[in-house]
Amino acid sequence: MQALLIVDIQNDFCPGGALAVPDGDSIIPVTNKLIDHFNIIIQTQDWHPAGHSSFASSHPGKNPYDTIEMDYGLQVLWPDHCVQGTTGAEFHPSLNTQKTQVIIRKGFRKEIDSYSTFFENDQKTTTGLTGYLKQRGITDLFVVGLATDFCVKWSVLDGIDEGFSMHIVKNAVRGIDIEGSVENAWTEIEKKGAHIITSEDI
Numbered sequence: 001m002q003a004l005l006i007v008d009i010q011n012d013f014c015p016g017g018a019l020a021v022p023d024g025d026s027i028i029p030v031t032n033k034l035i036d037h038f039n040i041i042i043q044t045q046d047w048h049p050a051g052h053s054s055f056a057s058s059h060p061g062k063n064p065y066d067t068i069e070m071d072y073g074l075q076v077l078w079p080d081h082c083v084q085g086t087t088g089a090e091f092h093p094s095l096n097t098q099k100t101q102v103i104i105r106k107g108f109r110k111e112i113d114s115y116s117t118f119f120e121n122d123q124k125t126t127t128g129l130t131g132y133l134k135q136r137g138i139t140d141l142f143v144v145g146l147a148t149d150f151c152v153k154w155s156v157l158d159g160i161d162e163g164f165s166m167h168i169v170k171n172a173v174r175g176i177d178i179e180g181s182v183e184n185a186w187t188e189i190e191k192k193g194a195h196i197i198t199s200e201d202i
């Protein structure tokens with residue numbers, strides 16, 4: 001059983017947003033076309049409280065894209081983004097959200113960030129997605145969205161560890177790209193055994 005996982009297509013990750021992914025909104029038309037081909041659609045929504053620990057503004061003297069050592073390891077610090085209840089946290093208005101059956105919100109605990117749709121950044125705290133997918137008999141996840149080098153990458157890697165067959169649609173993802181992070185992401189994704197496909201293959 002197959003499902004489409006749409007990662008973080010939110011205003012703040014699109015041009016004009018607080019943490020804009022270059023060209024981020026260009027994946028929306030192809031994502032909307034893919035939605036027609038699936039019966040099960042899952043979306044994720046980055047959903048931070050104000051003052052979240054992943055925001056550079058929460059750490060005096062730090063700037064966006066600096067890194068900091070957290071209890072759970074190295075964390076990149078971001079501009080304030082996807083704050084709960086703000087326009088920036090809303091799904092992009094051009095994205096068709098009508099068929100979406102479940103929305104996984106992540107990053108809602110102040111002290112811990114969450115890139116992956118399966119686990120928070122401590123790699124232990126679960127979002128519950130595995131249980132949802134298994135109970136519905138879903139075996140194959142097709143992943144699109146933002147950003148290739150963070151939330152998309154970690155979702156794909158964790159999905160494989162959780163026993164799912166992961167397919168990443170390469171013309172329906174875009175990355176932030178910090179010091180080669182997009183290229184590294186593709187290498188890791190490939191090495192882990194994800195299927196790298198295009199929307200034409202579906």
Ligand code: VGL
Nearest residue numbers: 008046078146147150151
């Ligand atoms: C993301 C950085 C911070 C993402 C979310 O969706 O890839 N990146 N929060």
Ligand code: ZN
Nearest residue numbers: 046081082107
């Ligand atoms: Zn975030």
